[in-house]
Amino acid sequence: MKYGLLSYDENKRFFNVGDNIQSLAAKQFLPQVDAYVNRERLAEYEGEELQLIMNGWFTHNIHNWVPSDNIDPIFVSFHMNNTAAPFMLSEKGIAYLKKHEPIGCRDQFTADTLSAKGIEAYFSGCLTLTLDSYKVDDSERGDAIYIVDPLYSYPRPEKIFYNAKATIRNIINGTAFQLSKKKKHLEKFISKELLESAIFINQEPPANTYTEAEKFAMAEDLLHKYAKAKLVITSRIHCALPCLAMGTPVIFVNGFDSFVDSCRFDGILELFNRIDINSETGEFTTNFNLDDKISKNTVVKNLEKHHELATKLKNNVSKRIN
Numbered sequence: 001m002k003y004g005l006l007s008y009d010e011n012k013r014f015f016n017v018g019d020n021i022q023s024l025a026a027k028q029f030l031p032q033v034d035a036y037v038n039r040e041r042l043a044e045y046e047g048e049e050l051q052l053i054m055n056g057w058f059t060h061n062i063h064n065w066v067p068s069d070n071i072d073p074i075f076v077s078f079h080m081n082n083t084a085a086p087f088m089l090s091e092k093g094i095a096y097l098k099k100h101e102p103i104g105c106r107d108q109f110t111a112d113t114l115s116a117k118g119i120e121a122y123f124s125g126c127l128t129l130t131l132d133s134y135k136v137d138d139s140e141r142g143d144a145i146y147i148v149d150p151l152y153s154y155p156r157p158e159k160i161f162y163n164a165k166a167t168i169r170n171i172i173n174g175t176a177f178q179l180s181k182k183k184k185h186l187e188k189f190i191s192k193e194l195l196e197s198a199i200f201i202n203q204e205p206p207a208n209t210y211t212e213a214e215k216f217a218m219a220e221d222l223l224h225k226y227a228k229a230k231l232v233i234t235s236r237i238h239c240a241l242p243c244l245a246m247g248t249p250v251i252f253v254n255g256f257d258s259f260v261d262s263c264r265f266d267g268i269l270e271l272f273n274r275i276d277i278n279s280e281t282g283e284f285t286t287n288f289n290l291d292d293k294i295s296k297n298t299v300v301k302n303l304e305k306h307h308e309l310a311t312k313l314k315n316n317v318s319k320r321i322n
Contacts, residue, residue, distance in 0.1 A: 001050070001051060001072075002034040002035065002048050002049065002051070003030040003035075003051050003052075003321075004034065004035045004037040004052040004071070005023050005033045005036055005052075005053075006019075006022070006023050006026065006037060006038075006039050006053075006055075006056065007023070007037065008020070008038065008039055008040075009060070010207035010208060011207060013206065013207055014206060014207050015204070015207050015215065016203065016204055016238075017205065017219050017222060017238075018203055018236055018238030018239070019056065019057075020215050020216050021131075021222070021223065021238045022055055022128060023216070023219075024131070024216065024219055024223070025055070025126075025130055025131050026053040026127060028131075028133055029317045029318060035050060036212065037050075037052055039058070039059065040059060040060055041061070041064055042064065042065070042066075042067035042071060043066060044064065044068070045067070045071055047070060048070070049070045049071075049072060050071060050072065051072045051073075051074060051320075051321065051322060052067075052072065052073055053076065053317065054067075054073045054076070054078055055077035055078065055126070056077065056078075056079060057081060057264070058079065058084065058088065059084055059088065060084075062084050062088060063087075065087070065088050066092060066093055067096075074321070075097075075100055075104055076124050076313060076316060076317055077105075077124055077125065077126045077127040077128075078103055078104060078105050078110060078124075079105065079106040079264050080105075080110045080113060082109070085113055089113075089114075089117055094117050094119060097119045098118070098119055098120075101120035102121060102122055103119060103122075104124030104313075104316065105122065106124065106125065106264070107268055108266040108267035109263040109264065109266040123267050124312070124313060124316070125268070125271075125306065125309035125312075126237070126241050127313055127317070128241040128242045129241055129244060129306050129310040129313060130310050130313050130317075131223065131241075131245040131246060132310070134224065134227045134242070134245075135227060135245070135247055136227045136246075138247075140227075140228055141228050141230060141248075142229070143230050144228065145194065145198045145199065145230050145231045145232075145233070145296065146198065146199050146226065146229050146231075146232045146233070146234075147195075147199070147201070147232075147233045148201045148202075148234035148239045149203050149235055149236045150182070150186055150233060150235050151182045151186065151235055151253060152204070152236070153235070153255065153257070153258070153261060153279075154255065154279070155182075184282060185277060185279075188282050188283075188293075189284055189290070190233070190293055191295040194294060194296055197296065198233075201222070201225075201239075203222070203236050203238070205218070222239075223242055223246075226239065226242060226246060226248055227246045227248060229248050229249075230249070231249045231250070231294075231298065231300070232249070232250045232251070233253060233294065234250065234251075234253065235252065235253045235254070235255065235256075237252075237264075237265070237268060240252045240272055241268070241306075243302075244306045245306070248302075249299070249300045249301065250272065250300075250302065251272070251273050251288075252269070252273065252274045252275070253274075253277065254269060254274055254275065255277040255279050257279050271305050271306050272302075272303065273300050273301075273303060274286065274288075275290075288300060
């Protein structure tokens with residue numbers, strides 16, 4: 001049997017290293033990687049028959065669904081976004097998923113959406129919860145505190161001023177005048193000292209800059225950094241979930257308004273120490289004890305609710321791999 005690993009299209013400006021982190025989670029279970037198969041072009045695959053773990057967001061290319069018959073899919077941690085679901089759940093799409101049920105879903109929203117169409121589905125959680133293979137001994141944990149893409153859905157310069165047309169549009173609609181909002185909201189719950197001393201990481205680097213090998217190396221490097229961190233503060237689930245797996249204290253900052261974003265968190269948010277923010281006012285609540293602002297001396301313990309999901313994922317995937 002041959003084994004495939006998902007690769008990803010880049011958009012015109014950025015790519016998401018979190019996708020590569022998801023593929024690294026899948027790679028752990030494979031005897032070898034014989035081919036990289038692009039998530040957006042699964043229907044076009046014409047190579048030898050191979051097994052492919054189908055974890056992650058599906059799909060940006062709704063016109064290229066369903067996957068090729070040469071792909072033997074392992075459906076775990078599958079997310080069907082609400083924008084794609086009406087197209088993916090055509091008669092043909094439903095028949096395909098029923099052929100490969102039960103479908104392990106990354107979030108409860110996907111599980112409920114598939115179940116409503118008569119497809120056997122269950123909430124599996126995300127495969128990145130199995131990345132404890134990157135865990136280090138606590139003696140190797142340093143003092144580094146990482147702030148990773150906090151409130152990245154808020155307006156930011158690289159997405160407002162990337163060309164003249166976008167700049168004009170964002171000035172007219174007022175988005176360009178909201179650039180200070182993220183800083184103001186972060187200052188409400190993170191101390192000034194920590195904002196100045198923490199290491200900021202961007203998991204969405206420029207597109208068309210790195211080779212496939214370099215992107216996977218970048219994902220590996222981030223996992224090694226997070227594994228040794230004292231604390232990670234992030235709005236990226238593919239930073240926060242690996243941190244749970246590796247035993248790194250993590251706080252998830254939830255400031256998402258759009259259902260496109262929130263639907264993919266259904267069932268996942270309960271796993272984190274979390275700060276929930278009103279994106280209009282910046283007012284926030286926490287589900288853990290925070291006496292003042294997060295500082296260099298803040299100590300949090302992960303909720304440890306993920307272990308059952310991680311164990312089931314490991315067992316289910318291992319059983320399916322030929």
